[in-house]
Amino acid sequence: MKVHGYFRSSAAYRVRIALNLKGLDPERAFIHLTKGGGEQFSASYGVLNPQALVPSLVLDDGAVLTQSLAIVEYLDETHPAPPLLPKAPFDRAVVRSFAQVIACDIHPINNLRILGYLKKELGRSEDEKNAWYRHWIAKGLGALEVLVAGHAGRGQFCHGDAPGLADICLVPQIYNAERFDCPLDAYPTLMDITARCRALPAFAAAAPERQPDAA
Amino acid sequence: MKVHGYFRSSAAYRVRIALNLKGLDPERAFIHLTKGGGEQFSASYGVLNPQALVPSLVLDDGAVLTQSLAIVEYLDETHPAPPLLPKAPFDRAVVRSFAQVIACDIHPINNLRILGYLKKELGRSEDEKNAWYRHWIAKGLGALEVLVAGHAGRGQFCHGDAPGLADICLVPQIYNAERFDCPLDAYPTLMDITARCRALPAFAAAAPERQPDAA
Numbered sequence: 001m002k003v004h005g006y007f008r009s010s011a012a013y014r015v016r017i018a019l020n021l022k023g024l025d026p027e028r029a030f031i032h033l034t035k036g037g038g039e040q041f042s043a044s045y046g047v048l049n050p051q052a053l054v055p056s057l058v059l060d061d062g063a064v065l066t067q068s069l070a071i072v073e074y075l076d077e078t079h080p081a082p083p084l085l086p087k088a089p090f091d092r093a094v095v096r097s098f099a100q101v102i103a104c105d106i107h108p109i110n111n112l113r114i115l116g117y118l119k120k121e122l123g124r125s126e127d128e129k130n131a132w133y134r135h136w137i138a139k140g141l142g143a144l145e146v147l148v149a150g151h152a153g154r155g156q157f158c159h160g161d162a163p164g165l166a167d168i169c170l171v172p173q174i175y176n177a178e179r180f181d182c183p184l185d186a187y188p189t190l191m192d193i194t195a196r197c198r199a200l201p202a203f204a205a206a207a208p209e210r211q212p213d214a215a
Numbered sequence: 216m217k218v219h220g221y222f223r224s225s226a227a228y229r230v231r232i233a234l235n236l237k238g239l240d241p242e243r244a245f246i247h248l249t250k251g252g253g254e255q256f257s258a259s260y261g262v263l264n265p266q267a268l269v270p271s272l273v274l275d276d277g278a279v280l281t282q283s284l285a286i287v288e289y290l291d292e293t294h295p296a297p298p299l300l301p302k303a304p305f306d307r308a309v310v311r312s313f314a315q316v317i318a319c320d321i322h323p324i325n326n327l328r329i330l331g332y333l334k335k336e337l338g339r340s341e342d343e344k345n346a347w348y349r350h351w352i353a354k355g356l357g358a359l360e361v362l363v364a365g366h367a368g369r370g371q372f373c374h375g376d377a378p379g380l381a382d383i384c385l386v387p388q389i390y391n392a393e394r395f396d397c398p399l400d401a402y403p404t405l406m407d408i409t410a411r412c413r414a415l416p417a418f419a420a421a422a423p424e425r426q427p428d429a430a
Contacts, residue, residue, distance in 0.1 A: 051355075073308065092292065117350070
């Protein structure tokens with residue numbers, strides 16, 4: 001396996017955490033998203049990932065998977081221990097829904113390409129761009145705090161006492177929020193879980209600043 | 216079960232298709248997203264869905280699920296026939312990735328609340344709003360066309376010869392694209408599959424204009 005990522009991409013960060021939790025250490029390739037206009041737009045990377053997004057996972061037979069949540073569930077299905085999803089269908093759905101609050105309704109709206117469009121195509125100021133970012137963080141994390149705090153199956157982590165798919169999405173999103181100086185006091189449950197995750201080697205080793213391509 | 220939706224929400228539309236494919240007909244509740252400032256913002260709906268988004272699925276024991284993809288996979292796991300995902304992990308990941316291209320990287324960026332923010336908070340014109348919409352449709356469907364057309368497991372549908380999770384996401388997204396007069400000539404594979412889906416009763420009965428809450 002070879003995983004194509006970028007240290008600051010929170011989608012790539014999710015996959016790094018999952019790989020670490022599974023004890024997998026595939027070959028790495030680094031796609032710099034801002035250098036020279038963005039290496040993700042190269043013809044060679046476009047063959048792997050027509051969306052020009054990271055991450056991409058190239059399997060040993062050359063087949064390619066894209067989309068971080070699909071990749072994480074693939075890793076979970078092909079390397080079942082430790083499991084990243086609970087067993088019961090309801091619990092699985094809850095954990096997936098937590099992950100999707102982040103992966104559908106926060107992260108893509110605040111992605112590099114969106115912020116670029118706000119600045120370039122729509123001529124918005126740095127302040128307006130930052131307000132946009134913080135607005136969607138507050139909307140998303142505010143709702144997620146309520147959902148996770150109210151989840152009967154919550155334990156040391158979003159669900160139960162072992163980290164899983166929801167935590168894998170949460171920690172990179174909090175990293176992003178911190179980068180943009182978003183206030184986080186309103187999310188005590190999420191911040192407790194984040195602190196607990198960050199203390200685990202699998203999460204710590206996946207942190208952006210620990211990656212070889214970090215500036 | 217009781218499903219809370221809105222005829223034009225493409226996330227709710229996905230769940231309607233899945234329910235129809237599974238032969239399920241739960242009670243329905245209609246959350247009008249634009250009437251009176253938006254019924255999704257009511258206190259009573261906020262208890263079900265802190266994101267103030269549709270759909271929400273209330274189970275017979277009162278437990279609630281949110282996020283359309285999580286709900287569709289829940290329906291698939293609790294009502295396995297006909298399956299909405301293939302069996303092999305790689306194929307499952309490919310189908311999920313197709314669904315996520317839409318559900319993560321197209322739909323949330325063009326959602327009602329985002330378009331509202333562009334107009335209200337950022338003061339953008341109707342033309343700029345429409346250009347934004349069409350831009351992300353073109354980016355997303357352009358990439359998805361390449362991915363689906365190049366997928367070795369493609370058949371009559373995105374994967375194989377029965378409709379599944381990817382098709383469930385595709386058809387509502389094409390409906391949205393048509394509403395906003397997006398050019399669709401560049402996506403012949405996706406449009407072929409869409410036409411095939413629309414001919415099936417499960418998809419036809421889920422169409423927005425066929426819902427009781429359609430204006």
